[in-house]
Amino acid sequence: MRCLYCHTHIFEEIGWSDLIFKRVEDPFCAGCRSTLIKIEGARCKICSRSMKSEGVCSDCDMWSKHSDYSDVLTANHSIYEYNDSLKELIKRFKYNGDYALAGCFRKELIEHVKLYKKFIIVPMPVSSLRLKERGFNQTEALLECAGVSYENLLKRVDTETSQAKKQKAARHSGENPFQSGKAMNGENILLIDDLYTTGTTIRRAASVLKKTGAGEVRSVTIGR
Numbered sequence: 001m002r003c004l005y006c007h008t009h010i011f012e013e014i015g016w017s018d019l020i021f022k023r024v025e026d027p028f029c030a031g032c033r034s035t036l037i038k039i040e041g042a043r044c045k046i047c048s049r050s051m052k053s054e055g056v057c058s059d060c061d062m063w064s065k066h067s068d069y070s071d072v073l074t075a076n077h078s079i080y081e082y083n084d085s086l087k088e089l090i091k092r093f094k095y096n097g098d099y100a101l102a103g104c105f106r107k108e109l110i111e112h113v114k115l116y117k118k119f120i121i122v123p124m125p126v127s128s129l130r131l132k133e134r135g136f137n138q139t140e141a142l143l144e145c146a147g148v149s150y151e152n153l154l155k156r157v158d159t160e161t162s163q164a165k166k167q168k169a170a171r172h173s174g175e176n177p178f179q180s181g182k183a184m185n186g187e188n189i190l191l192i193d194d195l196y197t198t199g200t201t202i203r204r205a206a207s208v209l210k211k212t213g214a215g216e217v218r219s220v221t222i223g224r
């Protein structure tokens, strides 16, 4: 067995008991695994940003005063810091289509999703154009790899302009690219995405779900 990231042999690191009890779940070698840093310690109660002390960060404070998005997202929980390793990993996974890399997040994703009982798991959708380009929805791939069942309650209708353009676009402007085809009756939703960046995308999705009758909307992302 080789590490999915650096391709060194990792068989040597695994003991016989691990093999017998099928604990070989991590497709990463210890070295590569250690470059992924979990967000621990004080963080923003709403978006998971690392902070010096527990509280609400300035961005979330600003969101709380926004006319359309003030209360759409109860909280986001992100698992890893978006450092160079995670950046490279997500790039390979998402843009180079290295589907197998979804396995790296399997264990953590299962552990986190388990905490949200009575929530419908909803992957963030990609537009049909993006789907055609990549061949898969990265968030669905993460969930499938983790064996988590989900419902596609959202549709993304825009053509998704380039990342650079998106970053340029003002945080609060632009049309909401999401649509929900299903009326809800107070069900709680857990949105899953690979990254939380400005929080705009997740809030837009949450706002659509709220408008169609969702109860609480929370999110879990791999990186922040």
Ligand SMILES: [Zn+2]
Pocket (backbone or CB within 6 Å): 003, 004, 005, 006, 007, 008, 028, 029, 030, 031, 032, 033
């Ligand atoms: Zn490795």
Ligand SMILES: [Zn+2]
Pocket (backbone or CB within 6 Å): 044, 045, 046, 047, 048, 049, 056, 057, 058, 059, 060, 061
């Ligand atoms: Zn925050």
